[in-house]
Amino acid sequence: MNDDFSPEEKNGFYKAVFSRRDVRSHFTSEPIDEKVLSRILNAAHHAPSVGFSQPWNFILIKDKDTRKKVKESFDKERIRSSNLIDDPKRSKYLSLRLEGILDSAVNVCVTYDPSKFGPFVIGRSSIPETGIYSVCCAIQNLWLAARTEEIGVGWVSILSNDELKKILEIPEHVVPVAYLCLGHVTKFAEKPDLETAGWLSRLDLKDVVYYEKWNSSDDPQWRQIHEMIVSNLDYA
Amino acid sequence: MNDDFSPEEKNGFYKAVFSRRDVRSHFTSEPIDEKVLSRILNAAHHAPSVGFSQPWNFILIKDKDTRKKVKESFDKERIRSSNLIDDPKRSKYLSLRLEGILDSAVNVCVTYDPSKFGPFVIGRSSIPETGIYSVCCAIQNLWLAARTEEIGVGWVSILSNDELKKILEIPEHVVPVAYLCLGHVTKFAEKPDLETAGWLSRLDLKDVVYYEKWNSSDDPQWRQIHEMIVSNLDYA
Numbered sequence: 001m002n003d004d005f006s007p008e009e010k011n012g013f014y015k016a017v018f019s020r021r022d023v024r025s026h027f028t029s030e031p032i033d034e035k036v037l038s039r040i041l042n043a044a045h046h047a048p049s050v051g052f053s054q055p056w057n058f059i060l061i062k063d064k065d066t067r068k069k070v071k072e073s074f075d076k077e078r079i080r081s082s083n084l085i086d087d088p089k090r091s092k093y094l095s096l097r098l099e100g101i102l103d104s105a106v107n108v109c110v111t112y113d114p115s116k117f118g119p120f121v122i123g124r125s126s127i128p129e130t131g132i133y134s135v136c137c138a139i140q141n142l143w144l145a146a147r148t149e150e151i152g153v154g155w156v157s158i159l160s161n162d163e164l165k166k167i168l169e170i171p172e173h174v175v176p177v178a179y180l181c182l183g184h185v186t187k188f189a190e191k192p193d194l195e196t197a198g199w200l201s202r203l204d205l206k207d208v209v210y211y212e213k214w215n216s217s218d219d220p221q222w223r224q225i226h227e228m229i230v231s232n233l234d235y236a
Numbered sequence: 237m238n239d240d241f242s243p244e245e246k247n248g249f250y251k252a253v254f255s256r257r258d259v260r261s262h263f264t265s266e267p268i269d270e271k272v273l274s275r276i277l278n279a280a281h282h283a284p285s286v287g288f289s290q291p292w293n294f295i296l297i298k299d300k301d302t303r304k305k306v307k308e309s310f311d312k313e314r315i316r317s318s319n320l321i322d323d324p325k326r327s328k329y330l331s332l333r334l335e336g337i338l339d340s341a342v343n344v345c346v347t348y349d350p351s352k353f354g355p356f357v358i359g360r361s362s363i364p365e366t367g368i369y370s371v372c373c374a375i376q377n378l379w380l381a382a383r384t385e386e387i388g389v390g391w392v393s394i395l396s397n398d399e400l401k402k403i404l405e406i407p408e409h410v411v412p413v414a415y416l417c418l419g420h421v422t423k424f425a426e427k428p429d430l431e432t433a434g435w436l437s438r439l440d441l442k443d444v445v446y447y448e449k450w451n452s453s454d455d456p457q458w459r460q461i462h463e464m465i466v467s468n469l470d471y472a
Contacts, residue, residue, distance in 0.1 A: 012245025136372030
């Protein structure tokens with residue numbers, strides 16, 4: 001094969017994966033260069049999609065009034081969510097910084113349009129959700145591309161999609177999948193904010209890998225890889 | 237910032253994005269090195285997840301009997317889907333190679349477990365689907381990592397999830413999100429198979445980007461990036 005990856009190229013990919021963060025607190029007001037933003041969007045557009053349906057759209061938002069309305073929806077949903085838990089967890093939740101809607105340079109709403117190239121999309125008949133899964137793959141491409149360009153991304157999921165559809169004039173049949181904040185940052189945190197805050201810990205790889213069937217961590221065919229994952233050393 | 241990406245590192249990331257393919261036809265029987273597979277899984281495990289919930293599991297499958305059962309589900313669903321369309325589209329659909337379940341070295345079923353760290357997960361109360369979206373981000377990490385390791389991945393979405401849950405003993409509350417085939421390949425195709433087959437074309441980037449609200453392609457604040465995207469040249 002003539003398109004092997006050099007060690008540095010491969011390293012670049014893994015560096016993006018391991019240093020990508022969900023950014024909320026470290027945005028600066030510096031604008032994003034148009035070429036950079038175009039490259040990031042182009043990477044998103046080159047995600048896989050079921051039946052090559054490319055069912056995504058990207059709504060770029062700078063307007064302050066629009067963002068203020070989105071922020072209001074966040075504020076309402078944040079309070080509503082906090083009422084689902086009791087103190088001390090509730091107070092801790094309310095102390096966390098969870099969005100950068102107004103601080104970031106650009107907001108991007110990523111949507112799913114099931115009518116694109118439809119109604120028959122190859123591979124979408126048995127599991128219709130694969131359409132929306134494709135949009136998520138595009139979001140992850142965007143996120144990683146942004147990281148290589150030193151642009152931070154934060155996904156705001158504490159929002160009312162009904163409100164969002166009204167604010168952005170999104171038609172009934174289209175689903176808002178993600179509301180993202182993009183911008184330059186003062187730094188990328190070493191670890192996820194929720195890990196640093198002691199909210200949750202990162203699971204070990206061995207805890208998320210099964211062999212041959214659900215919940216099976218012991219299979220003779222997989223002993224070598226299992227030992228490697230448990231030792232957490234040799235594969236890095 | 238001390239963790240900028242070198243041009244070659246950045247290039248490595250974009251190379252993975254643009255040369256990643258949904259592989260069905262070009263698998264070889266060569267086994268995947270355990271270190272390589274561990275690195276790919278570790279990249280998947282470092283995806284973003286709502287509230288740091290890490291709700292994914294990866295079931296690794298080599299067993300031929302298991303795979304044959306999955307292939308049977310594919311065969312049934314393929315015929316069922318084909319009956320949704322008429323000739324000549326139906327014949328074309330049936331002529332396409334859409335899976336590599338038995339040819340690939342390893343199958344991986346990626347699942348979503350909403351009960352992990354639950355029931356309250358930060359950021360999942362307003363839009364519960366964000367849990368499953370996190371799993372899709374992990375899948376895209378896996379797919380790109382595989383590409384940098386010269387491993388092909390094919391996503392089989394023509395399957396019955398009910399059958400899959402029975403075959404892999406997946407409990408009621410867990411959702412199979414993707415069934416992936418991984419293996420070495422004779423080549424990565426230049427373009428998506430469905431594009432080469434003339435089934436659908438790739439959309440232009442300008443057709444998927446809107447400004448400030450749905451369906452708006454003209455906004456004074458965004459004129460510069462719009463011209464760049466339309467000319468399709470300057471940002472690459």
